Amino acid sequence: MTLAQFETLVHSRRSVRDFRPDPVPPELLERLLNAARWAPSGYNLQPTHVTVVSDPGLKQRLHAACLSQRQVLAAPLVTVFSGDGHAYRNLPAVLAEDLAAGATSPQYAARLSSLVPLAFERGPVGLGWLWKALLPPVRRLFCPTPCLPAVYRREWLTRQVMLSAMNFMLAAHAARLSTVPMEGFDEGRVRRVVGLPRRHVICVIIPLGYAKEADLRKTRLPLERMVHYEGWKAGASPR
Numbered sequence: 001m002t003l004a005q006f007e008t009l010v011h012s013r014r015s016v017r018d019f020r021p022d023p024v025p026p027e028l029l030e031r032l033l034n035a036a037r038w039a040p041s042g043y044n045l046q047p048t049h050v051t052v053v054s055d056p057g058l059k060q061r062l063h064a065a066c067l068s069q070r071q072v073l074a075a076p077l078v079t080v081f082s083g084d085g086h087a088y089r090n091l092p093a094v095l096a097e098d099l100a101a102g103a104t105s106p107q108y109a110a111r112l113s114s115l116v117p118l119a120f121e122r123g124p125v126g127l128g129w130l131w132k133a134l135l136p137p138v139r140r141l142f143c144p145t146p147c148l149p150a151v152y153r154r155e156w157l158t159r160q161v162m163l164s165a166m167n168f169m170l171a172a173h174a175a176r177l178s179t180v181p182m183e184g185f186d187e188g189r190v191r192r193v194v195g196l197p198r199r200h201v202i203c204v205i206i207p208l209g210y211a212k213e214a215d216l217r218k219t220r221l222p223l224e225r226m227v228h229y230e231g232w233k234a235g236a237s238p239r
Contacts (some may be wrong), residue, residue, distance in 0.1 A: 009170060010170065014216040015179070015181065015218075016071070016178035016209075016211040016216065017069075017070060018071070018074055018213050019071065019076065019207070019209035020212050022076065022210045023076050024177065028175055029208075031175070035167045035170075036165065036167045038167065039163040040163055042156065043088075043112060045087045045091065046087065047160050048081060048083060048160060049081075049083070049084055049196075049200065050079050050080070051079070051080040051196065052077055052078075052079055052080075053077070053078045053194065059072060059073060060073070062078060062190065062194070062205075065190045065192075066182060067186070069184060071180055071207045072205075074212075075208055077209060079208055081162075081203050081206065082196055082200040082201060082202045083200065083201045083203055084197075084199060084200055085199035085200065087157075088121070091117075095109045095112065095113065119150060120148075132151050136148065157201045157203065158203045162204065165181065169181065169206065172208060176210070177208060177210060178208075178210065179208050180206065182204065182205040182206065183204065185202070187201075190205070
């Protein structure tokens with residue numbers, strides 16, 4: 001794919017709320033989910049999970065949990081993107097695969113084996129996050145210090161999951177399918193509908209199907225409102 005082709009793809013993608021009832025072929029859905037799987041993630045921990053809902057009864061309950069937004073019932077499939085708060089436990093399996101594939105070095109794997117549990121674990125008895133919340137602001141007075149996922153788990157998971165979700169939406173658009181990312185939902189109710197463990201953070205819900213509308217249009221603010229060179233400046237313009 002050339003840059004021009006990719007630009008056409010991202011410029012033409014639109015959020016769709018009215019869908020045709022045509023089913024999504026299972027083999028095509030699997031390809032879209034595989035595209036989501038290949039998104040990057042911190043430490044390659046791959047915390048993203050996708051729950052696919054097509055059963056009419058479940059969709060009806062999901063519709064209520066999503067503030068009765070019409071696209072939940074209109075789309076033939078609804079995908080719930082969540083992040084597993086225990087994803088750091090994937091590390092041994094991830095490192096084993098990376099080492100076998102030559103994708104990492106034994107030295108870096110050993111470093112991650114000591115670093116990741118320190119950054120993510122909240123023990124003992126779930127109180128370990130307290131010192132991880134209190135220590136960084138003090139340490140930051142003397143040297144650069146990142147925020148730890150043990151304290152900011154929801155934020156960390158949301159960043160990772162949304163990378164996968166964007167891959168999914170762009171792949172869907174390339175396959176002439178349509179999507180709409182949804183933030184308007186009751187997380188607790190959605191969790192109960194689809195049976196997610198409490199450690200999962202639900203980041204976005206994405207209905208998927210073939211669009212009923214045609215010639216959808218959308219605008220964006222000028223690029224100079226977004227880009228800041230050599231530091232942040234209000235109203236900065238590209239060079």
